Amino acid sequence: MPGLFISLEGIDGSGKSTQGKRLAESLRALGQTVTLTREPGGSPGAEEIRRLVLEGATDRWSAETEILLFTAARRDHLEKTIRPALARGEVVISDRFADSTRIFQGITRGDLSQIVDRLHELMIGVEPDLTLLFDLDPATGLSRATARAGKELRFEDMGLAFQQKARAGFLALAAQHPRFRVVDADGDPDTVAARVWQVVSAALGQGRA
Numbered sequence: 001m002p003g004l005f006i007s008l009e010g011i012d013g014s015g016k017s018t019q020g021k022r023l024a025e026s027l028r029a030l031g032q033t034v035t036l037t038r039e040p041g042g043s044p045g046a047e048e049i050r051r052l053v054l055e056g057a058t059d060r061w062s063a064e065t066e067i068l069l070f071t072a073a074r075r076d077h078l079e080k081t082i083r084p085a086l087a088r089g090e091v092v093i094s095d096r097f098a099d100s101t102r103i104f105q106g107i108t109r110g111d112l113s114q115i116v117d118r119l120h121e122l123m124i125g126v127e128p129d130l131t132l133l134f135d136l137d138p139a140t141g142l143s144r145a146t147a148r149a150g151k152e153l154r155f156e157d158m159g160l161a162f163q164q165k166a167r168a169g170f171l172a173l174a175a176q177h178p179r180f181r182v183v184d185a186d187g188d189p190d191t192v193a194a195r196v197w198q199v200v201s202a203a204l205g206q207g208r209a
C-alpha cells in the first residue's frame with residue numbers, strides 16, 4: 001500500500017486523541033492528505049459496534065467475546081476506511097489499532113494472546129508502519145479519563161490494576177517491535193506535541209519507520 005499508516009496507543013487518559021489531532025494538523029500543514037480515524041469505530045458499522053463494547057457494565061462481555069467484537073469492528077474499519085485511504089496515498093492516523101486488542105483483551109484478564117494473534121492473522125493481517133505509544137502513569141491517566149463526561153467508561157470502570165497491567169503490557173510489546181516509538185505523555189499538550197513531532201519527523205525522514 002502506498003500511503004503511511006500510523007497508530008496511536010496507550011492506556012486510557014494518555015492524551016493520544018488530543019495528540020492525534022495535533023499531529024494531523026502538523027502533517028496537513030506540510031501538504032499531506034491525512035485521514036484521522038479511531039478504534040473501535042472509524043466506519044459507520046464499526047461505530048455501531050463501539051457503542052456495544054464501550055458502554056454498559058464491565059461484565060457485559062467476556063474478554064473472549066470482546067476479541068470477536070473488536071476484531072469485527074477492525075475488519076470493517078480496514079475495509080471501508082483504512083485500506084481505501086492508504087490506496088489513495090494518504091497518511092492514516094488511527095487512534096488505537098490491533099495492539100489495543102493484544103493488550104486489553106490479550107493479557108489483562110488472563111492469557112488470551114494466542115487467540116488474539118490467530119484471529120488477527122486470519123481477519124486483519126496488517127500492522128501499522130509506525131506506532132506511537134503514549135506512556136503515562138496509570139493513576140494520572142485514569143483520573144483524566146474518568147473526569148471526562150460520557151458513557152464510554154466500561155474499561156475505565158475495570159480499575160487501576162487493569163490499567164497498570166495494560167501499561168506494562170504496552171511497554172513490553174513496544175520493546176519487541178521496531179515499529180514502536182515510546183512517547184512520554186506526562187506534560188502539557190504543547191510539550192507532548194513537540195515530542196511527538198520529533199519522533200514522527202525523524203521516522204518520516206528515514207522513509208518508513
Ligand code: TMP
Nearest residue numbers: 012039040070096097100101104155156
Ligand atoms: P478510547 O478511550 O481510546 O477511545 O478507547 C476506548 C476503549 O476501548 C479503551 O478503554 C480501550 C478499549 N479497547 C479495547 O479494549 N480493545 C481494542 O481493541 C480497542 C481498539 C479499544
